[in-house]
Amino acid sequence: MLNLSGKNALVTGIANDKSIAWGIAQQLHAAGANIGVTYLPDETGKMERKVRDLTASLNPSLFVPCNVQNDEQVQETFKAVGEKWGKLDILVHCLAFANRDDLKGDFSATSRSGFALAMDVSAYSLITMAGAAKPLFTDGGSIITLTYLGGVKVIPNYNVMGIAKAALEMNVRYLAHEMGPNGVRVNAISAGPIRTLASSAVGGILDMLHHVEDSAPLRRSVSQKEVGNTAAFLASDLSSGMTGQVLYVDAGYEIMGMTDTRVKG
């Protein structure tokens, strides 16, 4: 049975009730995990209030600001985990960022600074968080990150984020190799397109969603809850033999070599 009671889970990347991280936090909580939440702080304090209100129903025992571009905040986050919980069992890395201008049009127009930004927030952040969390995984652990098919195959407009996701997926394998001897597993979920704040920045996201609904084997898109259920599985001992993997939660879209539904089987 899927049971996460007694497990401490730190969930990053909740911005609102559409966030994939919100779907994950709810399912980890439903499975009995003790939840900690990080949020991206802003000057107005608006994000903090919003995320605090949203997550109140999960009774988070830890609620900390963490901008992954700020090394001090990353260190402070895991210091707080150590002080409050003593150990960490589950780390959910569910965040990414790229300039809107770099998520449409010609890939060759990607700026140097836009490339560095996307890589820093979306890929490097997993390395730095895993490193800071490492000493806290005293009883084994599970690190879960979120990726997308655009890191493996060309998806129009995904552009620089595809490069960041390719790096992220490789980070998963190197971290799995490093942390495996300590019983820490590192896996990624490759989710199909879902309407969120982040995905709204990708040019043509609605067309992408409709295309998946028309042509994926399940003939629909996926929900935050479905991604959350897979995260709960990866966080639990039910997946104890798995590490370094990318699991597709995409209604089966990834298996298709031809998605034109006029061609009948």
Ligand SMILES: NC(=O)c1ccc[n+]([C@@H]2O[C@H](COP(=O)([O-])OP(=O)(O)OC[C@H]3O[C@@H](n4cnc5c(N)ncnc54)[C@H](O)[C@@H]3O)[C@@H](O)[C@H]2O)c1
């Ligand atoms: N929505 C999709 O279609 C889809 C599909 C596959 C993978 N993903 C991935 O899922 C993850 C979550 O995205 P989402 O779609 O739920 O969107 P979202 O906008 O709800 O979440 C993105 C999160 O990243 C956080 N973030 C951005 N910059 C940050 C920084 N510097 N420091 C800390 N946090 C920062 C934001 O605050 C936000 O909470 C991302 O990695 C995204 O690439 C999304």
